[in-house]
Amino acid sequence: MRALRVLAGGLCALLVAAAGPATPAGRSPFPGVPTLELLTGQAPKGSLVVRFMGTSTLLFDDGETRILIDGFFTRSETWNPFARIAPDPKAIDHAIRRAGIDRLDAILVAHSHHDHAMDSADVALLTGAELVGSRSTANIAVGRGLPRPRQTVEDRKAWTFGRFNITVIPSPHSPSLFGRPLFEGEIDAPLPQRPRMKAYREGGGYSFLIEHDGLRVLVHPSAGASPGQYRRHRADVVFLGIGSLGKQGGRFADRYWGEVVQTTQARLVIPIHWDDFTRPLTEPLRPTPWPFDRPQAGMKSVVERARNGPRLALMPLFDPVLVRPAIL
Numbered sequence: 001m002r003a004l005r006v007l008a009g010g011l012c013a014l015l016v017a018a019a020g021p022a023t024p025a026g027r028s029p030f031p032g033v034p035t036l037e038l039l040t041g042q043a044p045k046g047s048l049v050v051r052f053m054g055t056s057t058l059l060f061d062d063g064e065t066r067i068l069i070d071g072f073f074t075r076s077e078t079w080n081p082f083a084r085i086a087p088d089p090k091a092i093d094h095a096i097r098r099a100g101i102d103r104l105d106a107i108l109v110a111h112s113h114h115d116h117a118m119d120s121a122d123v124a125l126l127t128g129a130e131l132v133g134s135r136s137t138a139n140i141a142v143g144r145g146l147p148r149p150r151q152t153v154e155d156r157k158a159w160t161f162g163r164f165n166i167t168v169i170p171s172p173h174s175p176s177l178f179g180r181p182l183f184e185g186e187i188d189a190p191l192p193q194r195p196r197m198k199a200y201r202e203g204g205g206y207s208f209l210i211e212h213d214g215l216r217v218l219v220h221p222s223a224g225a226s227p228g229q230y231r232r233h234r235a236d237v238v239f240l241g242i243g244s245l246g247k248q249g250g251r252f253a254d255r256y257w258g259e260v261v262q263t264t265q266a267r268l269v270i271p272i273h274w275d276d277f278t279r280p281l282t283e284p285l286r287p288t289p290w291p292f293d294r295p296q297a298g299m300k301s302v303v304e305r306a307r308n309g310p311r312l313a314l315m316p317l318f319d320p321v322l323v324r325p326a327i328l
């Protein structure tokens, strides 16, 4: 297993070089899947605006309260699980300026792998946000100099910030490259300043149902689902993680679509976590290269299942979108 992972890491430079040109800004990298219309001008007072910043990093803003999911901006240029990685202040500064994040009320972290949790504590320190995540995410935060949170998502599932009511729902991680979950287990002590990538252990996975003035938005970052996990929940919009979905079979995709999209009766599905997160956010997003993923196949399986509804669309990078008109 280790040898295979090292090999995969070493292959990366070649593969990235072979992956072809990046998609021009503003155009969908997946033919047939449109990008949502941008908000131009001022948002109507109190309306919910969302921005996407790659992987499952999403900002929700109603003009009074701002909620960030994950907040991963460093996007270290490696796939090697033994590489030492750390938050990059320049990358974080660029992203939060471009997204207009001068203050934040909360950061909700889906799980503790580096592509979700690595920058969360640094962004919390810069913006004054409350960090909401697992005990493992708390140990990343303590390692970065934040005080230990009084509660984690293991203790409490309902969180309120301004007019946002958020339900935290345990949700399994997608199957990995080798059929086993990647970097399993907990981070059970504060992480050092520059740990190896594999030290960012998963620490349990979570989805977030965000309710705002009657609108229900589900952020489901990782392509796995337990039977019935959304039995009691409905959502107008689902941000659907498709990382590694293209490497699974049709039955897996059927179950995943059924549990997350059909059970919630979503009207709009927005695929996320399809982009190559070793590329910086100063460049346009590009789908993750093989063998790390097959996002074109993952997107195709989603397009096929959405043929008779719900609507399927992508988020633009950084630009604001009004959520409510997008589902009408």
Ligand SMILES: [Zn+2]
Pocket: 111, 113, 173, 222
């Ligand atoms: Zn993960």
